[in-house]
Amino acid sequence: MSGSPQDGLVKILRSVCGGLPVSDGAIWWSVGDRPLACAAALDDQDPKHLRGTLLPLPVRSRCGERIDPDRPPLRLRLRVDLAGELGFQPRLALFFGVSGDPLERSGQGVILVGDRPGGTRIRWRAADLRQAATLAMLANSAAETLAVRDAARQTSMQAVLALAQAVDAKDHYTHMHSRSVANMAAAVATRLGLSPAEVENTRMAGLLHDVGKIGIPDAILNKPGPLDPAETLQMRQHSAMGDRITKTIDALRYIAPLVRAHHERWDGLGYPDRLKGEAIPLPARIVTVADAFDAMTSDRVYRPGRSIAKAAEELLRERGSQFDPAVVDALVAYIGERLPNGGAASAEQAS
Numbered sequence: 001m002s003g004s005p006q007d008g009l010v011k012i013l014r015s016v017c018g019g020l021p022v023s024d025g026a027i028w029w030s031v032g033d034r035p036l037a038c039a040a041a042l043d044d045q046d047p048k049h050l051r052g053t054l055l056p057l058p059v060r061s062r063c064g065e066r067i068d069p070d071r072p073p074l075r076l077r078l079r080v081d082l083a084g085e086l087g088f089q090p091r092l093a094l095f096f097g098v099s100g101d102p103l104e105r106s107g108q109g110v111i112l113v114g115d116r117p118g119g120t121r122i123r124w125r126a127a128d129l130r131q132a133a134t135l136a137m138l139a140n141s142a143a144e145t146l147a148v149r150d151a152a153r154q155t156s157m158q159a160v161l162a163l164a165q166a167v168d169a170k171d172h173y174t175h176m177h178s179r180s181v182a183n184m185a186a187a188v189a190t191r192l193g194l195s196p197a198e199v200e201n202t203r204m205a206g207l208l209h210d211v212g213k214i215g216i217p218d219a220i221l222n223k224p225g226p227l228d229p230a231e232t233l234q235m236r237q238h239s240a241m242g243d244r245i246t247k248t249i250d251a252l253r254y255i256a257p258l259v260r261a262h263h264e265r266w267d268g269l270g271y272p273d274r275l276k277g278e279a280i281p282l283p284a285r286i287v288t289v290a291d292a293f294d295a296m297t298s299d300r301v302y303r304p305g306r307s308i309a310k311a312a313e314e315l316l317r318e319r320g321s322q323f324d325p326a327v328v329d330a331l332v333a334y335i336g337e338r339l340p341n342g343g344a345a346s347a348e349q350a351s
């Protein structure tokens with residue numbers, strides 16, 4: 001099982017549903033205080049990731065519990081309209097527990113399976129229920145494997161977050177820069193309609209985009225003035241260096257291409273690979289714009305930070321040349337909404 005925890009949940013869901021006479025399924029799983037949820041139609045390529053959390057689940061539940069549509073105990077326990085949220089009518093609940101991962105967190109989950117509105121009503125036979133119980137046990141085992149991998153992922157993440165903080169600390173004039181870029185990039189990704197998993201990838205890429213600066217000499221990183229051509233060349237190596245660093249950590253391998261591409265330009269004149277337009281991964285294009293905005297509004301030793309309105313003007317000026325136009329529009333709208341005098345002002349002044 002590789003990829004994100006969400007991918008793991010989808011795999012568990014698909015293997016369980018594949019053994020039962022159902023058309024749709026959903027899975028929730030909560031480990032510690034981190035709930036995960038997703039739903040998938042069996043014939044859909046792209047599973048729907050549910051918003052927020054529908055947990056907590058009931059502590060004591062029976063595997064293979066049948067749901068009576070006229071007396072919905074599950075609905076009462078979970079306090080949500082499951083059919084409305086899922087897009088299908090749950091008919092059977094398969095509960096499973098995760099006994100505890102290496103971080104001593106326990107968890108529990110439920111797989112709901114059912115049929116689509118207007119579809120053939122499932123008639124459960126005793127054999128189906130026995131099969132469901134077996135599948136729930138397999139789900140339990142798969143979820144425990146997932147918990148172990150998720151714990152390892154989190155441990156790696158903590159190490160790398162420390163590294164990101166070290167980069168911010170090394171670059172005196174960009175204190176908290178990585179975190180600001182991460183938050184803004186995640187907000188823009190959400191606004192652009194990326195899935196929750198993609199939003200998290202974007203946030204992580206924002207947090208670690210400059211991790212390669214750990215290998216850049218302080219004299220260049222904190223030089224009080226413009227860099228000369230040789231220094232610029234050296235400084236530009238940080239994106240490829242960040243790619244190499246993130247690639248070495250299994251849990252972060254998936255963001256390595258984003259870190260590498262955060263200085264590419266929409267017009268193809270960026271570095272290190274001179275990627276152009278949509279050949280640049282969208283999360284990287286988002287990080288690029290958030291990075292530029294945060295850099296422009298931050299004070300540097302050789303210049304004070306620009307105002308938010310001036311920085312927005314600059315983004316709009318580079319819209320379609322340096323930056324992806326759709327990303328600029330989303331970011332300008334986002335920061336506009338956060339200004340006391342409303343969003344339109346900065347964008348209108350600049351256009």
Ligand SMILES: [Fe+2]
Nearest residue numbers: 209210262263
């Ligand atoms: Fe950078």
